[in-house]
Amino acid sequence: MQKIRVSSVMFIGSMLLYINVSGQVKDNAQTNSGIEIPIQHSASGIKKIKLQPLSDKIIHVTAIATEKFPDDKSLMAVKLSDDAVKFTTTKSPDQVTLSTSSLKVDVSTKTGLITYRDSSGKVLLAQTKNEGLSLIPKVFSGEPSYQVSQLFDAQENEAYYGLGQHQQGLVNYNGRRVDLVQYNTEIGVPFFVSNKGYGLLWDNYSITRAGDIRDYQPLTALKLFSKEGDEGWLTATYTSKTDPDKVLLKQPISELSINWLTDQHKFPSTVKMQDAVVHYEGAVASELEGLYQLQLKYAGYIKVWFDDKLVADFWRQAWNSGSAILDLELKKNKKTKIKIEWIPDGAESYLGLTCLPPLPKSLMNTFALSSESGNAVNYYFIQGANADQVISGYRTVTGKAVLMPKWAMGFWQSRERYKTQDEILSTVKTFRDKKIPLDNIVLDWSYWKQPEWGSQQFDPERFADPDGMIKSLHKQNVNLMISVWPKFNKGFDIYDKLNEQNFLYKRNIADGRVDWIGKGYSNTFYDAFNPKARTAFWELMNKRLYSKGIDAWWMDATEPDMHSNLPVEIRKDLMNPTYEGSSTTYFNAFPLVNAKGVYEGQRKVNNENRVFILTRSAYAGLQRYAAVAWSGDIASRWEDMKTQIGAGVNFSLSGMPYWTMDIGGFSVEKRYENPNKEDLEEWRELNARWYQFGAFVPLFRVHGQFPFREIYNIAPEGHPAYKSMLYYNKLRYRLMPYIYSIAGNTYHHDYTMMRGLMMDFPQDLKAFNLSDAFLFGPSLLINPVYKYKERNREVYLPSGQGWYDLYTGKYFNGGQTIKADAPYEKMPVYVKEGSIVPTGPELQYTSEKPADPITLFVYTGKNASFSLYEDEGTNYNYEKGAFATIDFNYDENTKTLTVGSRKGSFKGMQDSRTFKIVVITPKSARALDFNQKVNQSFTYSGKAVTIKL
Structure with a gap:
């Protein structure tokens, strides 16, 4: 192969190497802008391809059917560093190769087909040789566009994860069709992770199919x-x-x-x-x-x-x-x-x-992406030795996952809905009186006067003193999250002001639809794609809610769901046109720009307190706007509980580390509203099992329709359900040093809290397809019980290490399926051999007292490590370096634990603290008992300490 010369140089931001494939050798490009490659005779409709290395492991690919590339405008990608990325280009008669230190990207100058290889030449991903149309001309709302597709070969035993949140109980999407379309309970995110060392972020906002993209047949x-x-x-x-x-x-x-x-x-x-x-x-x-x-x-x-x-x-x-x-x-x-x-x-x-x-033979062992509308094939290929590295690459492109306030890691109480100020205050008082830990209470929809949806004002008849209510909650160390919809009823002043400025979608009003509240009200949503509309929306929230002391936002119906149960073509009509263009082109991105307006608006008003948003829908890049997604209006059914496992795992593998669900399910069968004895007991057991599961996802949150969801309303004290829910609530707070540390890692090291088993056990083929278990952080294997009256369940313990029963300390070999005990009050949880799990004191809320003493549960048998992360908990000083870490390292050969020197500092940091150590070995089981006799205890003042265990 010969080195390619530069025949001409184009400037797009910074230097871009243009390759004339018939040119003579002249130079090597050493910039981060990449190369343009004309394609000679492609049947795909592609005339030019642009490759831009964003790092040695990330390649931005754009392919067009015209001569001129579109502007590099992206809603999901952030502005990237201008630091030069070193690469070389070489040419053979029919191929151009771009090489970085980690990747080789081969482009056929005849067909435009691309193959990605690692530095050793091993194929990571290749477009299928059976070339098809990639760009099919379309017109939407008078705007020229293309249907955009790419078809790739799948390797042997390849598995695909991510793609948002879906409710079919699947984890591995190989051989499956996945529809990326925003819908209540379904979240489409065009990013997937392969177990073969790469991921792909598809920069497109229209409705997309992934995997097997064929039409469903009648x-x-x-x-x-x-x-x-x-x-x-x-x-x-x-x-x-x-x-x-x-x-x-x-x-x-x-x-x-x-x-x-x-x-x-x-x-x-x-x-x-x-x-x-x-x-x-x-x-x-x-x-x-x-x-x-x-x-x-x-x-x-x-x-x-x-x-x-x-x-x-x-x-x-x-x-x-x-x-x-x-x-x-x-x-x-x-x-x-x-x-x-x-x-x-x-x-x-x-x-x-x-x-x-x-599948027909021509499509076997392939994986495709196809979007309704776009101006180019536009995606990012991301290489990584493991899923964490691939997700880190995704966040390099789309932005860091900002750190949520520490209180958000505690327990949230919610229901549909607290109708009055007194209901909110009396609920919090009961929690405090009964010593049930609580950090956040949620006020759902309809706190406004019935006709004034969108006013963002409290109904004075039911909320006589909202300012006083919020102050009372804060005095009890409880935060208030409030529901804010992008919806406005016609007939009051806010609607008129937004309508006058052309900030509202018009069609739902013109069609005459009314909602389901009271007599039914004419309504529509605001256009979140319009930056001025976003500003107006935030200013309304700020003036009428945030200024009163509201702590967090519940952004509901952000698909957007203007009227439920309409087909998607009508839903697109209802939001057409957007400020950016056709709703067909931008349909999936509404939740992203909606969160953007609130996040940026609050940070301008108050750059001290961390923004926190809960949203029902999401899109690539959402993690940079302090937003958490929940899984929508799922049913209070055992099968729905099970499908949340795969939903949460794949959402997390979509690059966004914060996810939650309605513990207990949202929608309730009538048999539970006025239950007989048997139905009442099933309701209690369902909620107990769901609480057990919910204590080990990134955000621990209860919500749902009647019956009321407070644990004392679900079951009386002394009932197994009550005792179990209280146990796991308190355990969550005991684990706060562990939980907040892994949350800190999501920002500082692009970590993922809720982990599909393929992330930590990439060589274990049996773990690839498991849809009923996951890791919470690096150490805890979570196995929810999702069948009524089940008192044991099969648990697969991944190979490569042993496992300890969390509750008893009993040791099990990995690589086997066991029948694990699952009594009513306990869910099977296993700790990976070679783990250090830090736990803190019992708490009623996260900021009640410092994490002192900290008990380190050391699960031996292999080397172990953990980094304790701490910061001020509620502000953005961590972005400026105000945080501290303490590294723990256990050496199995020498049986020593080293507590490293503290790195960093922050206001309020403890200069001195106590560490206690509990050692668990395969031959000496130790129960999870926070009052047991410890192996050792010592005072730590920030200097390194080595202890023989």
Whole structure:
């Protein structure tokens, strides 16, 4: 290969090397701006490709169908350093290669296909040789655009993670279709991490598909057989809900597509939906054998059987339908019996069933990305030796994950909803009286006068003295988070002011839709893409809420969800046009710019106290705006609890370290509202198990509809549920030195708190697909119990090290599946061999007292290390270097623990403190007992200490 000469030099910000592939050798480029490569005969529609190294491990790729590259404007990416990135370029007859110290990027000058290799030449990622269209011209709202796609080869045993938060119970997306579209409970983030040493950030804001991007087919893609064996349809039988033997209607059906409000006419007009139970029965078959993935959309109660085996048993409230993926393996022309039982939820409910047939050979072992609209193929390839390095690269591109206030790591109490000032104050008083730890209480929607949604003002009849209420909460060391929607009702002054400035979306008003509150009110959302509208939104929040002492923001319905249960095409109409352009082009980015306005607005007003935002939707880059996502309006069901595990793991693997959920689930079946004895006990056990799980995710937060969610309202003192919830609440606070340290690492070292097992055990193939376990920080293996009355569960202990039972200290070898004890009051948690877990004193709130003494639980058998992180807890001085770390290192060979010299300092730092040490070995189990006799205790004054254990 020969060195490429520069035939001409273009300047875009700083020097950009333009490669004329027929030129002679003249120079090597040593800038960070990269190279442009003309493509000769690509069938993909690509005419030019630009490669820009942002570091030795990050390559920004832009491919266009025109001669001129678009402006480097990005909502998700931040301005990058101008420091030069060293690279070289070489050329062979049909290929250009850009090389950094870590990567080699080969570009075919004939086809435009790109291959990424590490410095040794090993292929990390390659575009599929079967070239297809990458840029298809489109027009949206009069703006020229392209449908943008790329297809890549998948390696053997490759696994894909991230892509936001989804509720299908999957962790590894290899061979799956993932829809990146914002929806209540579904968050689309166009970033994935591969277990093969790289990740990819797709810089596009439109609705995107990832993985298997084929269209779902209607049910008629399969051979259908009626209950009686006739080919061509299934048998639908509608019976009375109150009289099961009474048949209301029986008919053939070959389509299940009551997916949205606009589909309600597909239900038989002669039957009232709210009065019916529907059974769909028959069989399916196909000449094409293989795995069929059936997408089920549902509201109400749904059960599905394949060959009499129950494969789905779900419930979801009608105003926010759920979805699931059901795998069906078919043999050639062999019938599989199918039965579906659907009990709709009221007069409007939803049921849809579509399928993805088996992959054709041409698409096997591939992974694709395809977006509705964009002006170029635009993505960042990120290399990393492990998932943490890849996520660090993602944050290099999109911004640091700012550190949340320490109080946010404590317990949050919420419900839908506290209706008065007295309810808020009496709840906090009860927590303090009962000695239940608490740091934050949440005031949900409708604290305003009913017609004035968007006023950001308290209703004086129910909140007579909000300033006094907030001061009272602060005196009790409780923070107040308040719900703020991007929604404004028509008919009062704030709406008129925003409308006059053209800050509001118009369509929902023009269509005449009303919401579900009271008589129903005409409403719409503001255009968060407009910087002046964002400023106006923040100024309203600041004047009417923040100035009163509000501590944090709950940004609800940020998909945006202007009217629930509308198909996405209508949802796009409702936010069209945005300030930036077509809603098709910018649909997914609303939650990002909405959080941006609040974060930047508050920091301008008060650059001392940390911003904190809870948002129902998210997009790449959200972590830089102090925003946490939660998993939306999930149901209070065991299966929903289980799907939160994969949802949280993949959201965390999407580069955003802070995630939470409604502990106990949000939407509640009617059987729990006025329960019989059995249902009451199930409700209590469900909440106890969910609390156990929730104590080990980044934010520990309870929320949901009636019944009330305070632990004393769920179960009386002395009940196993109450005792368990209180135990895990107190344990969370005991673990605060551990938790706040790993939170500090999210900023300082781009760490991830809630960790998929592939992050720490990349060589353990069995860990790749586990969707019911995760690591919390480096040491704690969390195994939620998600089945009613289950008193043990199978737990896989990853290979490569042993594991200790957290509660007893009993040692187990790794690489095995065990049946772990799971009594009512305990969830199986295991500690990785070679761990140091710091714990602090019992607390009622995070700032009650210093973390002194700290007890170090040292789990021996391998070398261990941990870095204790501390700062002032509520301000931004950590960005200026005001923080301290203490490194702990245990050496297994010498049986010594070294406590390193303290590094750094901050205002209020303890100069002297006590460390206690509890040693756990494979042969000497020690229970998790904070009052037990310790192995050693010593006073630490900041200088290094080495202790023989």
